[in-house]
Amino acid sequence: MTKMVRFLAAATLLTLAAGCSSSTTSTGTTNASDVSTQPTQPADSATPTAGATINVPADVATIQGAVDKAKPGDLVLIQPGVYKEAVTVETENLTIRGIDRNTTILDGNFELNNGIKVVGANGVAIENLTARNYTKNGFFWTGVTGYRGSYLTAFRNGDYGIYAFLSYKGQLEHSYGAGSPDAGFYIGGCYPCDALINDVTSEYNGLGYSGTNAGGNLVIVNSIFRFNRAGVVPNSGSYELCYPERATTVVGNVVYSNNQPDTPAIDVSLLAMGNGILVAGGVNNNIERNLVFDHDKTGVGLVPFLEQDPNDAEPSQDTWDRACADTENDPAPDPSTVPAAVLWSPFNNRVIGNVLENNRVADIAVDTVDVDLSTLGNCFSGNTFKTSAPLDLEKLGPCDAAGNGGDWTAGSLNVISWLADVHPPSQDYKTSSPEPPSQTNMPDAATAPARPATDVPEKIDVAAIKVPAKPAP
Amino acid sequence: MISVVRGGRLTIAVLLSLSVVACTRAGNDASTTVSDSTAALNRPLAGAPDKPVAGPQGRVPQFLVECPLSHTSYDDPIVFPNAPDASHLHAFFGNNGTNAASTYESLLAGTTNCDQPADTAAYWVPALMQGDTMITPIKSVAYYRPGEGVDPTAVQPYPPGLKIVAGDGGAEQPQNTAVVAFTCGTAIRREVLPPSCPEHRPLRMMVTFPDCWDGVNLDSDDHASHMTYSSGGACPATHPVPVAQLQFSVDYGFSGDPAGLSLSSGSMLTGHADFLNSWAQNKLVAEIGSCLHRKVVCGITSGRV
Numbered sequence: 001m002t003k004m005v006r007f008l009a010a011a012t013l014l015t016l017a018a019g020c021s022s023s024t025t026s027t028g029t030t031n032a033s034d035v036s037t038q039p040t041q042p043a044d045s046a047t048p049t050a051g052a053t054i055n056v057p058a059d060v061a062t063i064q065g066a067v068d069k070a071k072p073g074d075l076v077l078i079q080p081g082v083y084k085e086a087v088t089v090e091t092e093n094l095t096i097r098g099i100d101r102n103t104t105i106l107d108g109n110f111e112l113n114n115g116i117k118v119v120g121a122n123g124v125a126i127e128n129l130t131a132r133n134y135t136k137n138g139f140f141w142t143g144v145t146g147y148r149g150s151y152l153t154a155f156r157n158g159d160y161g162i163y164a165f166l167s168y169k170g171q172l173e174h175s176y177g178a179g180s181p182d183a184g185f186y187i188g189g190c191y192p193c194d195a196l197i198n199d200v201t202s203e204y205n206g207l208g209y210s211g212t213n214a215g216g217n218l219v220i221v222n223s224i225f226r227f228n229r230a231g232v233v234p235n236s237g238s239y240e241l242c243y244p245e246r247a248t249t250v251v252g253n254v255v256y257s258n259n260q261p262d263t264p265a266i267d268v269s270l271l272a273m274g275n276g277i278l279v280a281g282g283v284n285n286n287i288e289r290n291l292v293f294d295h296d297k298t299g300v301g302l303v304p305f306l307e308q309d310p311n312d313a314e315p316s317q318d319t320w321d322r323a324c325a326d327t328e329n330d331p332a333p334d335p336s337t338v339p340a341a342v343l344w345s346p347f348n349n350r351v352i353g354n355v356l357e358n359n360r361v362a363d364i365a366v367d368t369v370d371v372d373l374s375t376l377g378n379c380f381s382g383n384t385f386k387t388s389a390p391l392d393l394e395k396l397g398p399c400d401a402a403g404n405g406g407d408w409t410a411g412s413l414n415v416i417s418w419l420a421d422v423h424p425p426s427q428d429y430k431t432s433s434p435e436p437p438s439q440t441n442m443p444d445a446a447t448a449p450a451r452p453a454t455d456v457p458e459k460i461d462v463a464a465i466k467v468p469a470k471p472a473p
Numbered sequence: 474m475i476s477v478v479r480g481g482r483l484t485i486a487v488l489l490s491l492s493v494v495a496c497t498r499a500g501n502d503a504s505t506t507v508s509d510s511t512a513a514l515n516r517p518l519a520g521a522p523d524k525p526v527a528g529p530q531g532r533v534p535q536f537l538v539e540c541p542l543s544h545t546s547y548d549d550p551i552v553f554p555n556a557p558d559a560s561h562l563h564a565f566f567g568n569n570g571t572n573a574a575s576t577y578e579s580l581l582a583g584t585t586n587c588d589q590p591a592d593t594a595a596y597w598v599p600a601l602m603q604g605d606t607m608i609t610p611i612k613s614v615a616y617y618r619p620g621e622g623v624d625p626t627a628v629q630p631y632p633p634g635l636k637i638v639a640g641d642g643g644a645e646q647p648q649n650t651a652v653v654a655f656t657c658g659t660a661i662r663r664e665v666l667p668p669s670c671p672e673h674r675p676l677r678m679m680v681t682f683p684d685c686w687d688g689v690n691l692d693s694d695d696h697a698s699h700m701t702y703s704s705g706g707a708c709p710a711t712h713p714v715p716v717a718q719l720q721f722s723v724d725y726g727f728s729g730d731p732a733g734l735s736l737s738s739g740s741m742l743t744g745h746a747d748f749l750n751s752w753a754q755n756k757l758v759a760e761i762g763s764c765l766h767r768k769v770v771c772g773i774t775s776g777r778v
Binding site: 088090111112113114117119120135136142143165166189238239240241242243267308309310311312328332333335338 | 524525526527528529530531532539588589590621656657658659660661662663671673674759763764767768769770771772773
């Protein structure tokens with residue numbers, strides 16, 4: 001790093017005057033550089049053309065150099081090696097692919113922030129790569145429409161493994177995220193998101209999945225969330241735009257043993273610890289046909305999130321259909337009118353046909369604070385379960401039918417008591433998670449043509465997904 | 474994006490102003506005797522933003538850099554250049570070598586402890602004290618954004634070597650919370666004095682820097698008058714160049730009762746921060762172009778720390 005900085009020091013005034021296209025020069029296996037060139041002007045690429053292939057390191061020594069050289073529609077094809085780069089992508093419709101997922105590795109050395117960061121460039125697909133040891137995120141899209149991450153491995157990263165923020169029309173699939181204190185997979189700040197998470201594994205994170213203020217055709221299917229502090233946690237909060245979390249569909253996943261005591265863990269993941277699928281202040285979510293077992297607290301829990309010192313007041317229910325793109329233009333909240341705390345309660349969530357076992361406080365549960373649970377509109381039907389909180393939950397609040405008018409306070413989850421729980425402390429993300437096992441490669445990585453993320457999310461027949469079988473121990 | 478032509482002009486302006494600064498600063502260096510460093514501190518009169526910068530993250534384009542504490546010393550290369558130990562105790566972030574003798578060139582040749590290796594800029598604040606003990610910061614976060622209402626595509630990079638001081642290190646009255654404020658974690662509240670914060674959202678000091686440059690001077694005798702704040706989304710004719718509005722936040726590992734806290738510059742009313750732009754300039758230019766000009770939220774801090 002220091003050499004590069006010194007080089008830049010000498011060259012700064014010159015490059016500034018010259019319009020500065022900084023080309024990186026050392027080899028792909030050793031170069032440490034988060035020095036991107038100036039933004040490439042996005043081309044008008046409504047119809048992406050079949051592009052060129054730029055080979056790293058044969059054609060260009062670094063991934064950043066190749067990305068900067070690439071035109072929309074091009075394929076950046078990366079040979080195995082350890083690339084100590086933080087790559088910024090500003091060109092639309094690129095496909096960035098490793099030849100071998102397990103040996104084509106971006107490494108942040110705990111100094112660089114993001115492995116690959118796609119900034120406002122639509123349609124960028126990233127395939128068959130590993131990103132590890134970044135202080136922030138392994139793979140990160142922000143402010144884009146159209147993104148795809150396939151056959152990615154992200155581990156030991158300081159915030160998230162694979163992360164899409166304020167982004168729309170995306171797909172994360174056949175990927176692995178581990179060892180992050182926040183979430184292995186995260187989609188945040190979008191409504192309607194139009195995004196699909198399919199066939200991923202997330203383990204040894206604070207949270208397996210987190211989706212703050214995300215939703216709207218956001219579908220999470222056929223995936224494994226295990227050995228995290230907590231498994232799948234859609235959540236609301238005014239610290240980021242576009243609240244509340246809404247309309248996430250979680251179907252056909254295997255969610256188990258999310259009580260892991262030795263992971264890195266942000267504060268809320270400690271609070272959420274021991275829960276499989278935990279909707280924290282979210283609304284209109286569909287949680288169906290998941291297999292959820294071995295949790296210290298709940299299998300599927302609908303709980304409030306008490307946000308102290310919030311950044312805004314809770315929006316009224318009649319505004320919950322507003323698109324994020326609309327709310328982005330709202331004036332900033334006036335600090336003097338923001339309450340001391342907001343209680344985000346779970347509303348109108350549907351929990352149907354899940355198979356639950358050995359969730360030791362309750363297989364299915366709903367709770368909030370100082371609000372009559374019968375008024376929240378959450379429903380539970382067709383689940384295979386033994387315990388619920390409150391008791392007889394499927395009779396109190398069945399889906400598409402009248403409840404029995406029973407007592408919603410009997411056998412309460414008593415979620416407020418969670419605030420006083422003591423959990424094993426967060427471990428250092430740099431050292432705490434195990435080395436991941438070898439992961440499945442993308443088929444034909446060396447020869448498959450470029451496929452920018454202009455065709456995502458794919459349509460998926462959610463209704464056809466069945467409760468998955470229990471994995472072998 | 475900075476065009477070739479604009480970049481060229483900027484460079485010329487910078488070189489000119491560098492020489493101007495070198496001349497005007499001649500009588501203000503090591504020979505200066507400082508009997509009362511607090512009294513000798515600049516009193517920035519750069520105004521204030523129209524209102525505190527606050528609200529959910531993601532509302533405006535930004536990029537950010539996180540840096541842990543680098544080192545502490547009694548040096549201040551802006552206010553007391555070449556006069557070691559002339560100031561109050563400072564906590565330095567970013568550039569690892571910042572000292573009284575630091576110049577743009579020396580900093581640029583140095584290293585950084587930030588998560589953005591091209592950010593070799595120097596950031597510093599007065600030390601937070603509890604009695605005689607410094608409260609060690611957990612980290613700093615430098616947010617770079619357009620000023621409120623300023624067209625993001627109009628924001629220019631700082632010229633190399635620009636020096637900015639924000640807040641009043643000699644304040645005896647409450648400062649405008651749009652310039653200096655305390656909060657807990659990333660909460661929206663903006664307090665003149667530190668609130669009592671819970672353990673999981675510890676104390677944060679936020680200093681918002683002026684975002685309008687006079688286009689000529691990298692510094693000024695009072696270290697303030699070459700900069701001012703935008704208002705109503707526009708920079709005044711006296712300071713016509715909109716630059717990024719740096720909001721420098723320091724997270725302290727401190728929660729609970731704030732009584733007994735002070736700053737090394739004086740009471741808790743004396744919050745301020747200093748910035749010397751020694752970024753690898755082409756990366757700063759790239760970040761401005763990539764994030765602000767294209768209106769992208771390039772990063773956020775976890776609001777849940």
